[in-house]
Amino acid sequence: MSLxxxxxxxxxxxxxxxxxxxxxxxxxxxxxxxxxxxDHLGLTTKPKPVTGRRARKVEGGMFFPKPENxxxxxxxxxxxxxxxxxxxxxxxxxxxxxxxxxxxHENEPFAPGPAFPFVKALETVNARxxxxxxxxxxxxxxxxxxxxxxxxxxxxxxxxxxxxxxxxRFCMTxxxxxxxxxxxxxxxxxxxxxxxxxxxxLAEGIAAATMFxxxxxxxxxxxxxxxxxxGDAVLFSDESERIFKAHGLDKFFExxxxxxxxxxxxxxxxxxxxALGKLQKKFYAKGQRLDCPIxxxxxxxxxxxxxxxxxxxxxxxxxxxxDEALFLAGAPKGPMLEKIRPHIYFDDQMFHVEGAAEMGxxxxxxxYGIAQKHNPKQKSSVGK
Amino acid sequence: MVSTIQNTDVKQKDAARAAVVAVTxxxxxxxxxxxxxxxxxxxxxxxLLQALQRVNERLLEENPAESLxxxxxxITTSSQQQQQSSRISSSTRHYxxxxxxxCFSSEEDxxxxxxxxxxxxxxxxxxxxxTQASQSGVLSALLDQQIASCPPEQLRVMFCGDAIVQPDTGxxxxxxxxxxxxxxxxxEMRQRFGVFNSPLSIVLVTSRGGRESCSxxxxxxxxxxxxxxxxxxxxxxxxxxxxxLLRPHFLLSEGFxxxxx
Numbered sequence: 001m002s003l004x005x006x007x008x009x010x011x012x013x014x015x016x017x018x019x020x021x022x023x024x025x026x027x028x029x030x031x032x033x034x035x036x037x038x039d040h041l042g043l044t045t046k047p048k049p050v051t052g053r054r055a056r057k058v059e060g061g062m063f064f065p066k067p068e069n070x071x072x073x074x075x076x077x078x079x080x081x082x083x084x085x086x087x088x089x090x091x092x093x094x095x096x097x098x099x100x101x102x103x104x105h106e107n108e109p110f111a112p113g114p115a116f117p118f119v120k121a122l123e124t125v126n127a128r129x130x131x132x133x134x135x136x137x138x139x140x141x142x143x144x145x146x147x148x149x150x151x152x153x154x155x156x157x158x159x160x161x162x163x164x165x166x167x168x169r170f171c172m173t174x175x176x177x178x179x180x181x182x183x184x185x186x187x188x189x190x191x192x193x194x195x196x197x198x199x200x201x202l203a204e205g206i207a208a209a210t211m212f213x214x215x216x217x218x219x220x221x222x223x224x225x226x227x228x229x230x231g232d233a234v235l236f237s238d239e240s241e242r243i244f245k246a247h248g249l250d251k252f253f254e255x256x257x258x259x260x261x262x263x264x265x266x267x268x269x270x271x272x273x274x275a276l277g278k279l280q281k282k283f284y285a286k287g288q289r290l291d292c293p294i295x296x297x298x299x300x301x302x303x304x305x306x307x308x309x310x311x312x313x314x315x316x317x318x319x320x321x322x323d324e325a326l327f328l329a330g331a332p333k334g335p336m337l338e339k340i341r342p343h344i345y346f347d348d349q350m351f352h353v354e355g356a357a358e359m360g361x362x363x364x365x366x367x368y369g370i371a372q373k374h375n376p377k378q379k380s381s382v383g384k
Numbered sequence: 385m386v387s388t389i390q391n392t393d394v395k396q397k398d399a400a401r402a403a404v405v406a407v408t409x410x411x412x413x414x415x416x417x418x419x420x421x422x423x424x425x426x427x428x429x430x431x432l433l434q435a436l437q438r439v440n441e442r443l444l445e446e447n448p449a450e451s452l453x454x455x456x457x458x459i460t461t462s463s464q465q466q467q468q469s470s471r472i473s474s475s476t477r478h479y480x481x482x483x484x485x486x487c488f489s490s491e492e493d494x495x496x497x498x499x500x501x502x503x504x505x506x507x508x509x510x511x512x513x514x515t516q517a518s519q520s521g522v523l524s525a526l527l528d529q530q531i532a533s534c535p536p537e538q539l540r541v542m543f544c545g546d547a548i549v550q551p552d553t554g555x556x557x558x559x560x561x562x563x564x565x566x567x568x569x570x571x572e573m574r575q576r577f578g579v580f581n582s583p584l585s586i587v588l589v590t591s592r593g594g595r596e597s598c599s600x601x602x603x604x605x606x607x608x609x610x611x612x613x614x615x616x617x618x619x620x621x622x623x624x625x626x627x628x629l630l631r632p633h634f635l636l637s638e639g640f641x642x643x644x645x
Contacts, residue, residue, distance in 0.1 A: 096578065
């Protein structure tokens, strides 16, 4: 039922978000920072030895990619791991007891959460990228971002060690909003259990989604990262959805037909798809198109013969390849996703997120656009 | 010639228990070129002094008999500043700053002044002064211009968990000892308050190493009775953007060995 992969036009793929180096050199004057800056010069030209999955440290201890060169994925501890029991302690007994409990159980690793398979898959891709491009900083960089207090830090680090994860960067904000740090880390995607934080991130232009733990988890590939996206209000703006909601299906079809050659506006996850596409091209350049460890999917309620055309044309014009485009024409997404087995599926409608979860797919909600019950621009209070 | 003057407007602290912090007057006030008894303008470290004061106020709220308090000393480090002594003391009174003592010293003898006054932490905007003091065994921290916009309601102290220790210009073993005892005092103060709404926040940043560095630093601090509120492990990412969000008043890095060596 899937269409052939969308062909990329000869147009250029947009560059990954690249910000100028933001060392803030002239401002801070603490000694260690200067020390640090000197070591930082010429970082991208330093050769990085690769020995297996865990690269050795080079002098100065910096072998991790610069945030602006990497595809940075910020994951909250609550979706990386399962922390329901601890959450209950917090809710029922307050923060002091919660922290005491965490410290007491410091040597007990948390169990994997909904984002865990996704993060493992990112690491698999990194291993492949390092093989092919040992000196490149264009890798996935995973940052654990939590507004937990640092008291929980040791338990989190023990857990990361236990599961053999390659996470070396984190922010434990001790209760204040992590949003500022997301920007400082040049975050390409933020995954959290907290819808308010996700909305804040979206408002700041950072791709973000709320994750939930499904009742059951279908097995996913360990060798290929699979990411699936809904179309409207995820990759594309919600403009067409607005028409549908306001004027019904017929008007929607009419509108899409009339505007077939007008590009849709971009949605919050477009940038992340772009980032994935850029990494995919690195595999293609080394003759690994068939064996590419990244595969992307569009799973949309649009129909192939009609409203889907506008979606495809838009992707084409953006120079974005998507490996498989699945036009369901309104059919339920659950069964299709169950076949695809993505590590993560992004949708703006909770109805679809829940439907996917029922069938064991890890689905993430993008609280954007007209489908939300609340005003998506609503900013919640920051910090506690 | 050093003169040390008590500020009679302020209750003196218990020398055995208080954490003595000396701040250069040049950092606290901007005295310009005015003369006589004109009140000076505020300098970059003014909010810092307010934050120190706030910690003391909250400590005394928790326990009116509290003796573990910040004992703030204003110190001049040049003869030029020394000559502004009356403006400095009148400005202090004008703003109601909780300064217990004034040390009016010059370039030659301010170190002596720090030592005889039992100063545990010396804060200055002048790099040379900080280095000199450090080499004489006094824990020092360089104040950054940015701190002018730090919040006065909460004292934010940043520990750098994996600073590179230079053998020739770095801290001596003696000052490392002082660093440890000062951080222990901070830890004790922090314990007086709950998790939220504390007037003192302790932030750990490890800039170079990965999670093991951070874990090690957290455990080391914990063993000294210091509970960290916020922790950031940068693993080589640029410090500037993160640190400017953190808004620390000052940075302590002595007392940690480079954890990668």
